[in-house]
Amino acid sequence: MSTQLTTPTDRNSAEELARSKGEPEWLVKLRGEAAELAGELAWPKPEKVRIERWNLTAVGSYAKPAPAASLAELPEDIASLVAEGTENLVVQRNSGAIWRGLSPELAAQGVIFTDLETACTEHGELVQQYLFQAVKKDEDKLTALHAAIWNGGVFLYVPKNVEVELPLQAVLYNDAEAASFAPHILIVAESNSRVTYVDCVVTDKAAVSSPFVHPSVVEVFAKSGSLVRFGSIHSLGSAGVDMTFRRAVVENDARVEWIIGDLNDGNTLSDTKSIMKGQGSTSDVKVISVGNNAQQMSLTTQAVHFGKSSDSNMITRAVMKDSASAIINGITKIEHGATKANGVQTEKVLMLSPKARGDANPILLIDEDDVTAGHAASVGQVNPEQVYYLRSRGISKQDAERLIIYGFLAPVVSEISVEAVRTQLQQLLERKLEG
Template sequence: MSVETKVLFEKEQIESFSDARKEPEWLRDLRLKGLELTETTELPKPDKTKIDKWNFTQKNFDLAAKPAVNAVSELPEALRLLIGEESADQNLLVQQDSSAVLNKVSADLAEKGVIFTDLQTAFAEHADKVKPYFFGEAVKPSENRLLALHAAIVNGGAFIYVPKNVHVEVPLQAVFSFETNEAAFTNHVIVVAEENSSVTYVENYISQAEGETVANIVAEVYAKAGAKITFGAVDNLSSNVTTYVVRRGHVDKDARVDWALGQMNDGNTVSENTTHLIGDGSWADTKTVTVGRGEQKQNFTTTIFHHGKHSEGHILKHGVMRESATAIFNGISKIEHGATKSNGVQTERVLMLSEKARGDANPILLIDEDDVTAGHAASVGQVDPLQMFYLMSRGISRKEAERLVIHGFLAPVVTQLPIESVKERLREAIEGKVR
């Protein structure tokens, strides 16, 4: 029997929530439009994954405020472990539920005009810069019911803005912790790099609530001409969280976006990562790793659209499925008419470690232009029994041998990730799953 995804909120609740935050009128109107669209739009339809039985019903989005802290040492242990040692030049945003409890930006970056703040503060203090990009070209509320609902009840997130010709040498780190039971965590992250600028942004998602919750996450990334954005993420939400995450990028002439995504959730997950290579010479590189376990179901769809000439798009995805977990890996390289001299390459590999585990890798090339290059590779299979026999013949237990196989299978992706902190967090998340 299907679980109906209901919208439990009224117009008055949305208005009251927006008014209490003293949001600009355009944002209030967008929220109400999103609520209206939930009545006419359908759930997203990820290829080969039925989500009509997944419970996306939102029970509470106006979450109680959390007290602010002055230092990393005052945060809960789970968050301190993610952040590591505190330093003078650290650029950090910590959000518990929907409250930004700690925000640090170095004086040097602030003097250069770099903005790194929570979304609520951005709406209040930088509305002119946020407005063009909040549900801008990358994402529209009218696409499906979950994005419409996201627009209506968004209650957290971050805004990153890098001015023209500014290069941010120290990574910006955001930690989002979900802690309230039966809540709707609706997070929206916007990263904007103006012409010839660069920035590395890393986000970590964890959940500490015990009751059933929903994470509805959107990230919009805009790289202007000649800019470079490195976007890293480690999603590590627990089995009681149903997750819908959309991360999209728009890349202008000679700009580049690198995605490094560790998708280690334990609950049912739909993840969509889409990049539009708008300008000539634009570049996108997407690397994704995941480990599924238990009975969770996951769908990972990565799409790169080539619009500009000489554009480069690379997709690399490795996943390991344990126990009764299932995953769909969809990779799409779409070269539009006029995108001459473009190159689209992708690889998807899934390793299944039990008879009940299921994986499906689907590389797709859609080519509307002749003068291009494109290629793909895919594999789905079980662990080589000879490999396991070799390890166990050396006195290694089956469990430890399986652990080594998983790390070895994911290593080609993990080692290529461009952000050291993402590598470290990801290895920790993988270790947690395999043990």
């Protein structure tokens, strides 16, 4: 089944598509309103990056995929990303989910883990409370467009006091550039719960060569005393534009840990933001990125402190090769009343080519006196003596660069506590460096 949107901003087309998929009326209305907004609002304006020059119209058309009879049907490169033996898995291909699984033990504890489209039908009242509450549909053209056309996605709900020990995983991939690929991830962790979620967002690069756009949104709600670990690695093809907004609302004594690997081959707009709403709330963000060829990348991390004694730590490390460029923005905002808050951030960019460009912009916005905050940033070329030394030992230039990249990223990678994320990051990093 394939349904073409006449334009991404046409209300009637958005509502018609939603009804054809059997979506509840509240979601049909939301999509229609968002489609109208998408025709009125402007694109986001990230620092020093003109995204309006990118191909932002190739959103594709909805194409419902056939369910997979088994995971053996997945392409080899995609199947290799699935953790061996996992029962807790959602797989999205292009415009919809083709596989969903949850262990009986977790289901018995009230955990919900399925694609978001199914959740909107089966758990509509619960989803409606949170969908587009952390990321508003009227923020800009990107969020409105996403709200109008999102598909597939993931819904994860963890009840109060439930601790999920093993990571829950999603693999979201596209292998048809004409199909829309716009997943929405929604995670709700109730009070004193614990959960780790890991996903890979990838392109079957042998199947996709024409331009496509991946507009994606992540919303995380960490209730009092909860812990949410969120690991996500993006490895989309060179013809794609990846535009992903991530937001977490963190309540009293809750903690959110973000681990983001931006390893795309195409242009990237990545914005990860934690809102420390509660007293004693905590956010930890680690971002790793590698750019090559003529990629343009805008990577932003943000921490907004409202709660007293809230704490944030943000680390970004990016490596730029060839003529790739990266704008790294770190924004720590401490609101008035957030006494005893602490915000720390570090951005480092390593350039392996004279034509590569990197720009690190640490920003502290402090509206309260009784706080601590700090930042560190560095941008520099690789030391040619390092390359010379390695090559003098018989190591090729390509392998020398690879060793230098690993050494530069190692301090961050070594701190990743989730083994599944480290494994997938290593695997997709290898693919990136192999070209």
